[in-house]
Amino acid sequence: MAKELPGYGTIDVPKDRVVPFGAVTPAPVCVQNMFQTSNWRIVRPVKDDEKCTRCLICYLSCPDACWVYKEEEDVMEWVNNFCKGCQICIQECPSGALTAAPELDFPDGVVRLDKPF
Amino acid sequence: MAKAKMLTGCRASAEGAKAAEVEVICSFPIRPYTAIMMELAKMVANGELNAEFIHGEGEHAQLSVVLGACAAGARAFTGSSGVGVTYAMEIYSPMAGGRYPAQMAIADRTLDPPGDFGSEHTDAMCTRDNGWLLGWACSPQEVYDNTLIAYRVGEDHRVMLPQMVCQDGYFISHIPDKVVLGEQSQVKEFLPPYRPISPLSLTHPVSHGPQIRPDQGAPMDAQRAQTFLAVPKVIEEATADFGRIFGRNYDPFVEQYKLADAEIAFFIMGAHANTARAAVDRLRKQGVKVGMARLRWVRPWPTHQLAAALGHVKAIGVVETSTSYGGAMRGGNLIHELRASLYDLDDRPLVTSFMGGLGGETIWPADFDHMAKVLTQAVKEKKVRNYVQWLGM
Incomplete structure (x- = not known):
């Protein structure tokens, strides 16, 4: 009788860690909360509403759609969970309304998080 | 039909x-x-x-x-x-x-x-x-x-x-x-x-x-x-x-050719298996108990199927048609995985490898004769002298 060889074991991924099959998810209407991508940001853009002319160039230039114009309040809103801190908006802003601030300056800065969101 | x-x-x-x-x-x-x-x-x-x-x-x-x-x-x-x-x-x-x-x-x-x-x-x-x-x-x-x-x-x-x-x-x-x-x-x-x-x-x-x-x-x-x-x-x-x-039947993972009573075997995949089969037939006529195992899938690697097919053989020559420069055996990759597959057997076969068919060269029937000689010698000496040898070099 031949000796029984080791098997491959089983793999049990904890339920709360299972990733959707092929990482395919239903397309979000507005934001995709399952895969947030701002946890490698080291700086974030901070806006000065006095200088901002609502020209929407930040909205046009952001590669991750992280600037949204809030019509009711007439202000630009920044999307925290998807901004990777690339600073394109800061470079492109024609009125100097945006500045780069280190994440360490914020109590909710991503560098302070134990877990990424 | x-x-x-x-x-x-x-x-x-x-x-x-x-x-x-x-x-x-x-x-x-x-x-x-x-x-x-x-x-x-x-x-x-x-x-x-x-x-x-x-x-x-x-x-x-x-x-x-x-x-x-x-x-x-x-x-x-x-x-x-x-x-x-x-x-x-x-x-x-x-x-x-x-x-x-x-x-x-x-x-x-x-x-x-x-x-x-x-x-x-x-x-x-x-x-x-x-x-x-x-x-x-x-x-x-x-x-x-x-x-x-x-x-x-x-x-x-x-x-x-x-x-x-x-x-x-x-x-x-x-x-x-x-x-x-x-x-x-x-x-x-x-x-x-x-x-x-x-x-x-x-x-x-x-x-x-x-x-x-x-x-x-x-x-x-x-x-x-x-x-x-x-x-x-x-x-x-x-x-x-x-x-x-x-109406065409394949072994799902490993083609086994005259392996049942084989003492030495070639482990191979792809085209050169056709020459290997003919070499096995010819060597058997000369009294060499040789067989061939041909791999059909590299991924997934058929670990247990290979142990079952080759476990009883005394010496195996892996015919490598790819390179793994600096790898564990300094030859190709198949020998690494085959040796790993046989490691847990109590009485595991000797395994060496032959670099052949590289750069488009043919592996000739005479090459298989040479491999059979090396394997027979390994059986006699109860050890392989080298992990790898380059055919024709």
């Missing part, structure tokens, strides 16, 4: 794709696989095959196109050779991770040292750890058959993985041999239509290929590894079904 035709491996591959009614094909020229695309282009132009034929601007584009086609729900087909295979390297892992079961036909070609048209398995072997199903044929008939079997396995919802169907350049891809093509009714019975799981859709929009976080990476890898545990059973089912419907 349909009549056999004389077809090259390239034509057999194209006939396999046509029988599978592939819907999207993406080409870029590199010999020797190019002939597959030439055949398919003719079929599309002549109206024999209703498929979208796209000219990629390189192999990276080819793989990207079939990934997209697969995501949209189409059965997709592409292929390459040599450095073309490695040029597309970036796409292999995302394609397997995203679970796009497209198929790639490979007609092996040496990676450039620089510029050699000859066959060598190193091209597709480079991709072996990217999560694709990977296997070699040893005749144009097997190329045709594997094309259908691989689609059936890859598109199974327990699997959903891309597949590489490999054949040796020139030895298989350009030398005609008898091929029996399946009837369309047989193909229909064997290969159901591709049913994507979450295709791109206007009515049910989905996101494919998102950025994931580091803490999502490990479970993603584990889930892919988990799938590979399920693959062997699907391969067994598909191969058995293939035999039932088409």
Whole structure:
């Protein structure tokens, strides 16, 4: 009788860690909360509403759609969970309304998080 | 039963794709696989095959196109050779991770040292750890058959993985041999239509290929590894079904030729197995108890099946047709995995390897005689002198 060889074991991924099959998810209407991508940001853009002319160039230039114009309040809103801190908006802003601030300056800065969101 | 035709491996591959009614094909020229695309282009132009034929601007584009086609729900087909295979390297892992079961036909070609048209398995072997199903044929008939079997396995919802169907350049891809093509009714019975799981859709929009976080990476890898545990059973089912419907029976993982009473054995894959079989017959006439094991799938690697097939043999010579410079045995890769597969046996065979068929060289019958001598000597001395020896060097 031949000796029984080791098997491959089983793999049990904890339920709360299972990733959707092929990482395919239903397309979000507005934001995709399952895969947030701002946890490698080291700086974030901070806006000065006095200088901002609502020209929407930040909205046009952001590669991750992280600037949204809030019509009711007439202000630009920044999307925290998807901004990777690339600073394109800061470079492109024609009125100097945006500045780069280190994440360490914020109590909710991503560098302070134990877990990424 | 349909009549056999004389077809090259390239034509057999194209006939396999046509029988599978592939819907999207993406080409870029590199010999020797190019002939597959030439055949398919003719079929599309002549109206024999209703498929979208796209000219990629390189192999990276080819793989990207079939990934997209697969995501949209189409059965997709592409292929390459040599450095073309490695040029597309970036796409292999995302394609397997995203679970796009497209198929790639490979007609092996040496990676450039620089510029050699000859066959060598190193091209597709480079991709072996990217999560694709990977296997070699040893005749144009097997190329045709594997094309259908691989689609059936890859598109199974327990699997959903891309597949590489490999054949040796020139030895298989350009030398005609008898091929029996399946009837369309047989193909229909064997290969159901591709049913994507979450295709791109206007009515049910989905996101494919998102950025994931580091803490999502490990479970993603584990889930892919988990799938590979399920693959062997699907391969067994598909191969058995293939035999039932088409009347051609394969051992799902390892062709075993005169192994039952063998004392020494060649472990080989691809075209040179044909010479090995003839060498086994001839050596047996001279009283040498030799056999051959031919690997059909490199991924998933059939660990237990190999231990069962080769465990009783006293010495095994691995015929390597690919390189692993600086690897554990300083030869090719197959010996690493074969030795690992046999390690837990109480009375494990001696294993050495022979570098042969590199750069497109033929492995001659005399080479097998030489290998048999080395193996017989190893049995006598109860040890192998070297892990690797280069044939003809």
